[in-house]
Amino acid sequence: MIFIKNKSEIEKMRKAGNFAAKLLNYLGPFVKSGVNTLELNDLAEAFTKKHGHRSAPLGYRGFPKSICTSINNVVCHGIPKKEDVLKDGDIINLDVSPIVDGYIGDTSRTFIVGTTTKEIEKLVSDTEKAMWVGIEQVKPGKRVDDIGNAIDDFLTPLGYGIVRDLMGHGVGRNFHEEPQVPHFRSPKKLAKIESGMIFTVEPMVNLGTWEVNFDRQDKWTVRTKDGKWSAQFEHTVLVTDQGYEILTQES
Numbered sequence: 001m002i003f004i005k006n007k008s009e010i011e012k013m014r015k016a017g018n019f020a021a022k023l024l025n026y027l028g029p030f031v032k033s034g035v036n037t038l039e040l041n042d043l044a045e046a047f048t049k050k051h052g053h054r055s056a057p058l059g060y061r062g063f064p065k066s067i068c069t070s071i072n073n074v075v076c077h078g079i080p081k082k083e084d085v086l087k088d089g090d091i092i093n094l095d096v097s098p099i100v101d102g103y104i105g106d107t108s109r110t111f112i113v114g115t116t117t118k119e120i121e122k123l124v125s126d127t128e129k130a131m132w133v134g135i136e137q138v139k140p141g142k143r144v145d146d147i148g149n150a151i152d153d154f155l156t157p158l159g160y161g162i163v164r165d166l167m168g169h170g171v172g173r174n175f176h177e178e179p180q181v182p183h184f185r186s187p188k189k190l191a192k193i194e195s196g197m198i199f200t201v202e203p204m205v206n207l208g209t210w211e212v213n214f215d216r217q218d219k220w221t222v223r224t225k226d227g228k229w230s231a232q233f234e235h236t237v238l239v240t241d242q243g244y245e246i247l248t249q250e251s
């Protein structure tokens with residue numbers, strides 16, 4: 001069932017979303033050639049703790065770290081490690097999900113390390129646009145599948161592969177709750193969007209095939225099947241009477 005959040009829950013989600021945005025903005029300047037992803041993780045964990053909060057990923061279904069760090073051909077759920085050192089031209093998605101007073105804000109962004117190719121720059125900017133194309137669909141009376149249909153109509157003519165195995169999701173006290181939010185065209189009509197729902201829109205967009213592999217050893221890292229690069233952006237969004245409010249923005 002899809003939870004409709006009440007006033008006080010919405011206020012707590014605003015706080016959680018605001019802190020998530022603050023955390024991601026804090027991390028941005030540390031994304032540079034030479035830094036390793038464990039350092040980024042540790043900065044995130046220290047910043048979160050200093051503000052009296054916790055990291056939802058840490059220990060979530062056995063996830064071992066506080067944020068996800070997904071480089072180049074890694075689609076999502078990359079595990080921070082000191083061996084993963086950023087170099088010029090790489091792209092990295094940082095996905096942060098702090099718990100603030102029991103509620104979770106979930107947001108991610110793909111950063112370019114130094115300078116990269118035109119093709120990769122376009123992948124990253126088209127992926128951010130795709131997230132906004134999806135978010136623009138969010139208003140009462142629309143359905144959840146309208147989000148994926150709009151994103152698909154935008155991206156497919158550009159030749160990208162849209163990841164199907166992982167979707168946006170309701171979020172609140174739970175990290176992942178209903179509804180699932182597809183970023184691709186869905187043949188079925190899905191749930192109606194209603195005021196008070198809170199969910200993420202987080203398209204994962206590949207330069208090649210949409211197909212992905214899950215790491216056999218660590219059980220988490222998701223990579224493109226063809227090795228081509230992938231980008232992602234994510235916001236947590238509240239459905240209002242008029243349309244939407246972005247919760248994961250710093251105010």
Ligand code: MF3
Nearest residue numbers: 057060063068077095097106
């Ligand atoms: N933040 C991710 C999402 O957008 C979920 C990460 S689950 C974790 O849904 F365990 F890998 F952190």
Ligand code: CO
Nearest residue numbers: 106200202234
């Ligand atoms: Co999410």
Ligand code: CO
Nearest residue numbers: 095106107108
């Ligand atoms: Co996330």
